[in-house]
Amino acid sequence: MTSSDFLFDSRPGANPDRSRQRNKKAVLGQINSAGQMGRAAIARSLGLSTQAVSNIIADLEADGLLLERGSHRAGRGLPAVQYAVNPNGGFALGVEIRPDALLTSLVDLSGQPRATGRKVLTDVKPDKIANKVLKLRDQMLRDCSISPDRLLGAGIVMPGPFGATGLSGQASDLPGWQTVDAAALFSDALDRPVVVSNDANAAALAERFGAAQGLTDYAFLYFGAGLGLGIVNRGQLVEGAFGNAGEIGRLPVCIDGKLGPLEQTVSRLSAQSALANHGVLDIDALDHLCRCEDPELMRWLATASDALGQALGVIENLFDPQTVVLGGAMPASILDHLARATPLPKLSVSNRPDASLPRLQRGTAGRMAATFGAAALILNCAFTSQSTTL
Amino acid sequence: MTSSDFLFDSRPGANPDRSRQRNKKAVLGQINSAGQMGRAAIARSLGLSTQAVSNIIADLEADGLLLERGSHRAGRGLPAVQYAVNPNGGFALGVEIRPDALLTSLVDLSGQPRATGRKVLTDVKPDKIANKVLKLRDQMLRDCSISPDRLLGAGIVMPGPFGATGLSGQASDLPGWQTVDAAALFSDALDRPVVVSNDANAAALAERFGAAQGLTDYAFLYFGAGLGLGIVNRGQLVEGAFGNAGEIGRLPVCIDGKLGPLEQTVSRLSAQSALANHGVLDIDALDHLCRCEDPELMRWLATASDALGQALGVIENLFDPQTVVLGGAMPASILDHLARATPLPKLSVSNRPDASLPRLQRGTAGRMAATFGAAALILNCAFTSQSTTL
DNA sequence: TTTAATATTCAAGTAAGTTGAGTTATTAAG
């Protein structure tokens, strides 16, 4: 586990080395999504011999990635020694770059945030930001007394879309970043493996340690500057050819008989402008208004729920997820209200009588979902191995 | 290559056997998508040693899956011996079940159709259909003088959605199939590996041998009874948690200031009802009307293009594909017209100045795309190995 | 003609998973 790029060796060909790497990740991922497991159970689920799993577990334990967790008796036979992911086995740095601020997180191997950082941005030039990221990283590592070499890598999250597209040139994009190779920039600066994605995708992965634990197919609606969608299919992010999948903000919805973009109705900005006469509202203020059932906010919620219901129908029919999770920069109270009040479309493939999961629910990652999600991009690489054969 | 279920051994764990199987598929897939390749080039693209590729190729050649294709000199050095997929190396059976008819295809390993079959259905009971499939299979094998043991497997395609959903109970679904395990039924009847999917997904895969050759991210709009969407992301079908992803028919679009489901405007049925006073029109009749620019058809095309443009925006922004392909049960002339006339939304992530592929194009699989696609489901298994770790 | 570059094979070496026998711990039955 010391090789610099074990995190993503995506060469499709299999050889003993890479097979072992794959198997280590598979074992770790299995344990992670089950919480804890014994050798034999892991072997069955992966289709390996117990002996192979034994060897791999010995490896992972030596790497400090696993912890023994006592033994679990289940019926007859020798109780199985349980193993769990060692939270201190490794850490992931999450970096979220917004036009106005830089947010960072340090997340442990179990998906728990250990520290966060924040810096106001006046200058979004790439090298300036890289510098600030270095400082925040060192700060967080110091605060938690974590050795820098326990850092597995860094996930970088920026508002999409990437490259020059028909949606570029809006308030939310980062000037001067269209042509920058962010992965190379931060990989050099941090001297660690780096993954780059957009905020909604990353936030979706953060929920793998929360509301979507153990799920393989789900969608995540992310309240950021606008509204984004992260899609997980068969455990993998659907990022699209250029990393721009999930741009749901401009989805036309019908409000008061008129068509308008979804994020004009469903987003923090739209809530804030609907409540303009309350002054400038941050998330806590919105939370307060929601708890005291402010009539204007309730009106906004009614409209937003309506629009969200239409979007939900589109998402469900196009992706057929197990569930749709709401999260991001909105107070939990509002997200809960939306999850409760949004009309669930009847004409949907997700409208199944035997559904075991709610069709719409609130995520647990909180308002920093994207910042934690940035780190989750790295954890995801530690728990799964993806290779693109075609 | 004699093991009965080499086509899909999806156990995540890697061992020598499965690694070899994976590598064989990777080599075959690489050669298939490139047309022809030499050992060294394959080794580079897969991250294997040339020796390993040599051994694998010897295997594949012995299995009859590869053909030597002379040698290709490119600059200095020993010219590389080229290999191509042997079309006769294996065949896939494609089965499309519609409420009114049973369609079958026999497709060779290079993706070329060799034979098709058709039977009118009066009784859609599962065992009746299985019986007819057997007969059609034998007929096609006889016609092409192909030995039954060259049959790799069968792909079964049915109109979605699967299971009881909010979209069930429409004219297009198959009564009595909601609770049937179609995979088991046909796997028993045919004594071969079977893959089941819906028509649009399968049709999308058929284009891997046509308009989407070499592409890893594309969407396919399928004209069947209604309108379906097949999505390929990173070379893999996005099927959703229950296999029902891509139900785009009910997507609301705005026509003449009113919202209606997409397939009410964009589908063969809608074209036929728009031209009702011409009598009952089959595909050839539609083709004729299109070629002589029938004014009523032109009016329908204008409306359909408008609606299609709206749908295109949604598809592009949600999936960010390299291209969107049109196909299915519509004459090429109409699909071409649509591909040409559909307004390409400006506010789209696919609206990029540096795009190298057309955003919308007609597929090449023709009106039997889904029937061929059913077979492509099997070919896909022969060329790629997918494992679900999580 | 010589040199460099590239593809390919051969033979030996290595890493990883498998197999089958044997050990240990727990439950269930006699």
Next chain:
DNA sequence: CTTAATAACTCAACTTACTTGAATATTAAA
């Protein structure tokens, strides 16, 4: 209480598939 059944786990030998490095062949450039 004893014995049998069951399941997890380890040990040691075995098998498979990939890698490595040397050798050879063929082409283009110097």
